[in-house]
Amino acid sequence: MPGPERSDQRYCLAMPNSSVSGVNAGARVRALRAVRGHSLRAFADMLGVSPATLSHIETGKVRLSVDRLERIAELLGTTVEGVLTDRTDAMDAPAPRRRRGDMSLPPAGWRDYPPLELDPVLTAALAEFVRAGYHGTSVRDIARAAGLSVSGLYHYHSSKxxxxxxxxxxxxxxxxxxxxxxxxxxxxxxxxxxxxxxxxxxxxxxxxxxxxxxxxxxxxxxxxxxxxxxxxxxxxxxxxxxxxxxxxxxxxxxxxxxxxxxxxxxxxxxxxxxxxxxxxxxxxxxxxxxxxxxxxxxxxxxx
CATH class of the missing domain: 1.10.357.10 (Tetracycline Repressor, domain 2)
Known part of the structure; x- marks a missing residue:
């Protein structure tokens, strides 16, 4: 049984259909999630809620507690302020992961496994990490396996x-x-x-x-x-x-x-x-x- 609601702003930062600093928090969550490349279902699983609950959060239909907001900000690689304000740096900040070579579910479904397709550098890095381990692999090893110069490799990824x-x-x-x-x-x-x-x-x-x-x-x-x-x-x-x-x-x-x-x-x-x-x-x-x-x-x- 839920306890009594608290009226302080820290507990309830976003009421249904309301905004904070002129920006709807749910819409900001949805926009940041899209920038980071997370699907609704995948991000709901990361957050530990159902896709329907996340959808309600993003459309402002449910309250967004500070604890959940902090968790969302953490998973999106930003701060609570970055979610609640209209600062462009929160949107433009690099995503926690490169999107290059991203995979998506095959049309045939989750049991279908077509050949793995990654960019040339990740393909080489994966093979070298399996062969020698991360610490036993040098950037030169990966560049050689990818058929690239070290400087050419850095056009794909900034570091090992x-x-x-x-x-x-x-x-x-x-x-x-x-x-x-x-x-x-x-x-x-x-x-x-x-x-x-x-x-x-x-x-x-x-x-x-x-x-x-x-x-x-x-x-x-x-x-x-x-x-x-x-x-x-x-x-x-x-x-x-x-x-x-x-x-x-x-x-x-x-x-x-x-x-x-x-x-x-x-x-x-x-x-x-x-x-x-x-x-x-x-x-x-x-x-x-x-x-x-x-x-x-x-x-x-x-x-």
């Missing part, structure tokens, strides 16, 4: 750190978009959970190089960059947790430790790139079917 953060951002964006699409096909929490497990297995097999670097090189990110990628990873984890919690609430899953069980299932899927081989005995789809069985066993479904 920028290349890593771009790869990990693209990794998590693709993972979250496909996760949302897989989840949305389910009609109940158990079905949504199994679809999410299927998706995680398929992604970590078909996109194993991205998954391998994503799991092994988080520690190589600078603090600000690490914080954003960590927020996206938490959004992915929470997406699965919400379905498990709902299934437990309905009595469909009987695990006594839903949070830990979810973490075990997700970790099991994330580890796939460390052992999966394209020429192995099982296809990604066969592995996904096995992992769905393993995951359901962990959740102890009601018989």
């Amino acid at each position: 750190q920028d290349m890593l953060q771009s790869i990990l951002y693209l990794t998590m964006s693709d993972l979250l978009e496909r996760s949302s699409a897989a989840r949305d096909e389910g009609s109940d929490p158990v079905e949504r959970f199994t679809l999410l497990v299927e998706h995680l297995v398929l992604w970590h097999t078909y996109r194993r190089t991205l998954g391998f670097v994503g799991a092994s090189e988080m520690r190589s990110l600078e603090p600000r960059n690490r914080h954003e990628i960590a927020a996206m990873r938490i959004a992915q984890q929470r997406m699965v947790e919400r379905e498990v919690e709902a299934a437990v609430h309905l009595g469909r899953f009987t695990t006594l430790h839903p949070h830990e069980a979810t973490r075990a299932v997700v970790t099991m899927c994330v580890a796939i790139p460390s052992w999966y081989q394209v020429d192995g005995p099982l296809s990604p789809e066969q592995i996904a079917a096995q992992y769905i069985e393993f995951a359901l066993d962990v959740m102890r479904p009601q018989v």
Whole structure:
């Protein structure tokens, strides 16, 4: 049951259809989200709300608490002032990630994995990071693999750190978009959970190089960059947790430790790139079917 409403300005910065400093806060959120390249569904998952709730926030139909506003500003790489004011620098500030080489969901859907297409520098950087690790790779190594001079490489990305953060951002964006699409096909929490497990297995097999670097090189990110990628990873984890919690609430899953069980299932899927081989005995789809069985066993479904 919600507590009594507080009337101070800090608690409620944006009433429905109202504005702050002459600018509708919801419209600013929508504009900044678009500039940063986040889809409504992907950003809603990062924020931990439904797409409908985020849409209501952006159209000014629901109140925007200061805590949520601070979280939105953090995810958008700006400040609360940057969201609430009409300063152009908040819009024009570089996005937390480069958009070059961005991936989008194939028309065939989340189970379809066409060949990975990144810009030449990210393609080379990804291969070198897999081969030698981030710290074992030099900018000259990447330039050589890309067939570019070092100066030519800098026309694409400003530093090796920028290349890593771009790869990990693209990794998590693709993972979250496909996760949302897989989840949305389910009609109940158990079905949504199994679809999410299927998706995680398929992604970590078909996109194993991205998954391998994503799991092994988080520690190589600078603090600000690490914080954003960590927020996206938490959004992915929470997406699965919400379905498990709902299934437990309905009595469909009987695990006594839903949070830990979810973490075990997700970790099991994330580890796939460390052992999966394209020429192995099982296809990604066969592995996904096995992992769905393993995951359901962990959740102890009601018989």
